[in-house]
Amino acid sequence: MEAPLVEVRGLTKEYRRGDEVVPVLAGLDLDIARGDYVALMGPSGSGKSTLLNLLGGLDQPTAGHILIDGVPVEALDSDELAAWRARSVGFIFQMYNLLPVLTAEQNVELPLLLTDLSREERRRRARAALALVGLSDRATHRPRELSGGQEQRVGIARAIVTDPLLLLCDEPTGDLDRKAGDAVLDLFDALNREAGKTIVMVTHDPRAAARARRTLHLEKGVLAREES
Amino acid sequence: MPVGALALLPLLGATLRRHRLRLAFTIASILIAFMLFGLLAAVENALTAGVEVAGQDRLISTNKVSLIAGMPRAYLGRIREVAGVRRAASLNWFGGIYRDPHVQLVVFAITPNYFDIYKDFTIDPAGLSSWLGDRGAAIVGTGIATRYGWKVGDLVPLKSNIYRRKDGAGAWPVRIAAIYRSTVQDPNTVFLHYEYYNESITYGTDQIGWVIEQLEDKNAGPAIARSIDSMFANSPSETKTSTEKAVAQSFANQIGNIGAILTFVVSAVFFAMLLVTANTMAQSVRERTPELAVLKTLGFTDRAVLTLVLAESLLITGVGGLLGLGLATLVTQGMAAGLRSVLPFFAIPAAAYLRGLAYVVALGATAGLLPAWQAMQLRIVTALRTS
Numbered sequence: 001m002e003a004p005l006v007e008v009r010g011l012t013k014e015y016r017r018g019d020e021v022v023p024v025l026a027g028l029d030l031d032i033a034r035g036d037y038v039a040l041m042g043p044s045g046s047g048k049s050t051l052l053n054l055l056g057g058l059d060q061p062t063a064g065h066i067l068i069d070g071v072p073v074e075a076l077d078s079d080e081l082a083a084w085r086a087r088s089v090g091f092i093f094q095m096y097n098l099l100p101v102l103t104a105e106q107n108v109e110l111p112l113l114l115t116d117l118s119r120e121e122r123r124r125r126a127r128a129a130l131a132l133v134g135l136s137d138r139a140t141h142r143p144r145e146l147s148g149g150q151e152q153r154v155g156i157a158r159a160i161v162t163d164p165l166l167l168l169c170d171e172p173t174g175d176l177d178r179k180a181g182d183a184v185l186d187l188f189d190a191l192n193r194e195a196g197k198t199i200v201m202v203t204h205d206p207r208a209a210a211r212a213r214r215t216l217h218l219e220k221g222v223l224a225r226e227e228s
Numbered sequence: 229m230p231v232g233a234l235a236l237l238p239l240l241g242a243t244l245r246r247h248r249l250r251l252a253f254t255i256a257s258i259l260i261a262f263m264l265f266g267l268l269a270a271v272e273n274a275l276t277a278g279v280e281v282a283g284q285d286r287l288i289s290t291n292k293v294s295l296i297a298g299m300p301r302a303y304l305g306r307i308r309e310v311a312g313v314r315r316a317a318s319l320n321w322f323g324g325i326y327r328d329p330h331v332q333l334v335v336f337a338i339t340p341n342y343f344d345i346y347k348d349f350t351i352d353p354a355g356l357s358s359w360l361g362d363r364g365a366a367i368v369g370t371g372i373a374t375r376y377g378w379k380v381g382d383l384v385p386l387k388s389n390i391y392r393r394k395d396g397a398g399a400w401p402v403r404i405a406a407i408y409r410s411t412v413q414d415p416n417t418v419f420l421h422y423e424y425y426n427e428s429i430t431y432g433t434d435q436i437g438w439v440i441e442q443l444e445d446k447n448a449g450p451a452i453a454r455s456i457d458s459m460f461a462n463s464p465s466e467t468k469t470s471t472e473k474a475v476a477q478s479f480a481n482q483i484g485n486i487g488a489i490l491t492f493v494v495s496a497v498f499f500a501m502l503l504v505t506a507n508t509m510a511q512s513v514r515e516r517t518p519e520l521a522v523l524k525t526l527g528f529t530d531r532a533v534l535t536l537v538l539a540e541s542l543l544i545t546g547v548g549g550l551l552g553l554g555l556a557t558l559v560t561q562g563m564a565a566g567l568r569s570v571l572p573f574f575a576i577p578a579a580a581y582l583r584g585l586a587y588v589v590a591l592g593a594t595a596g597l598l599p600a601w602q603a604m605q606l607r608i609v610t611a612l613r614t615s
């Protein structure tokens with residue numbers, strides 16, 4: 001049996017607020033297989049965004065282990081983490097987080113600046129990623145010239161342009177209307193089923209969660225239940 | 229995965245285009261500061277050029293009362309007898325005018341051995357010989373010769389705004405015997421024979437302005453200076469003998485301590501610029517906090533983010549500084565022609581350009597350091613929450 005892509009063991013995260021210790025994740029165990037599509041749901045403060053940040057190496061756990069494709073993420077230092085993120089993880093944010101001074105193509109090209117690829121090859125790949133999300137004709141547009149749905153699709157193109165192992169999405173449809181949200185979810189479906197991408201998505205939207213293969217419900221920092 | 233500086237260039241360009249007006253104002257402020265620096269450096273160079281070319285083996289004796297009070301010409305012969313003095317020559321300020329009474333020429337009446345002491349004048353030997361053999365002749369610099377179209381053999385009527393001729397004639401006709409070249413001396417000077425000047429003036433006859441002594445041993449300067457001054461102690465014309473450099477410095481200081489003025493003005497301006505640039509950078513980083521967090525999320529290292537912000541700061545000061553120095557160069561070149569007679573060395577020296585470049589780097593690095601450090605220290609999760 002193939003080892004899971006993501007193995008989380010005893011994951012604990014606490015924040016300090018003055019003298020008070022605020023527990024967010026309390027000894028969480030979780031496996032995510034390659035090619036899986038997981039929705040994380042739960043009330044505010046349940047720890048789902050914190051879990052996503054820890055999986056992406058954006059934050060350090062208080063205790064526990066995160067093994068992603070054999071890499072112990074919690075043991076990497078700041079530079080190693082940056083390099084690992086660039087290589088292995090694609091992030092998609094609720095508010096898209098595109099750089100407003102760059103065109104759509106330049107935004108998608110950003111992660112490729114960290115590679116040894118030539119300028120021509122970077123541009124070729126950026127254009128290919130934009131074509132994949134259906135925005136070839138918007139390559140030279142800046143974010144303010146795009147709709148919310150288009151901005152999010154540029155965000156998706158930026159996330160997949162390096163062909164990462166894992167896509168981490170934080171409320172990707174949270175700021176979109178139903179039609180644009182559906183288009184984004186269609187893209188995730190295609191990326192998961194046709195390209196075999198492993199996706200972990202935090203969402204409050206049951207319709208979005210219904211598209212995933214598995215839905216994990218977090219409550220008070222622990223896994224409350226799972227639906228397939 | 230190391231991030232090369234080149235990878236940051238596309239980002240740098242885009243970032244700088246974000247607030248074009250603010251960027252233009254910041255660069256304009258820096259430009260003005262560096263232009264001021266360049267112009268002041270040119271003024272300092274012009275006023276202290278004499279200090280830089282002053283010889284180590286030369287002393288200058290003047291009247292103790294003042295540089296412009298003369299001494300009896302007999303002093304020259306007595307000074308020549310002082311042990312350790314190899315040669316001594318005298319100079320008198322003539323106060324020369326040619327055609328335009330508002331343009332003061334630099335004209336000296338000198339003893340013939342003057343050019344034996346100053347070897348940094350290049351003079352055609354035949355011309356020098358011609359000058360030595362004709363007391364009505366003059367040696368002039370390439371600068372003034374070019375300006376007035378003088379050629380060897382021309383007869384030039386010079387007037388003085390200090391002296392009158394005994395015979396009532398309005399001018400001293402002098403024949404151009406030679407045109408000197410020099411890379412270190414003022415190329416706009418006219419040298420007359422002391423005898424020609426002395427025999428024709430109505431007052432101040434047999435007085436000399438100052439004496440230049442060339443020494444056998446440059447280390448004996450203080451002792452020889454004491455010997456000369458003690459020789460004329462308690463006489464109506466006591467002397468003050470100093471190194472040539474000290475005299476040139478004191479001459480420059482009559483206008484003020486140029487170095488101190490320059491340092492003060494430049495320090496004040498650069499401090500203001502530091503605040504302006506640092507404020508621009510701090511604002512720029514504050515506005516881009518979520519974007520910097522996104523860059524880190526995508527895999528840009530803390531060091532890359534630090535480099536990006538520092539490079540931005542250095543680029544702003546670099547563009548402003550280089551434009552300022554360039555503009556100062558154009559302005560000094562434009563003004564140099566008009567100032568040639570009063571400030572022959574009005575130009576920005578190479579050392580000032582190097583100092584300016586050092587200031588560019590120091591200003592950029594200092595202004596950018598704190599914002600860059602803050603950007604480097606950004607916690608991704610916290611910074612993303614501010615978006």
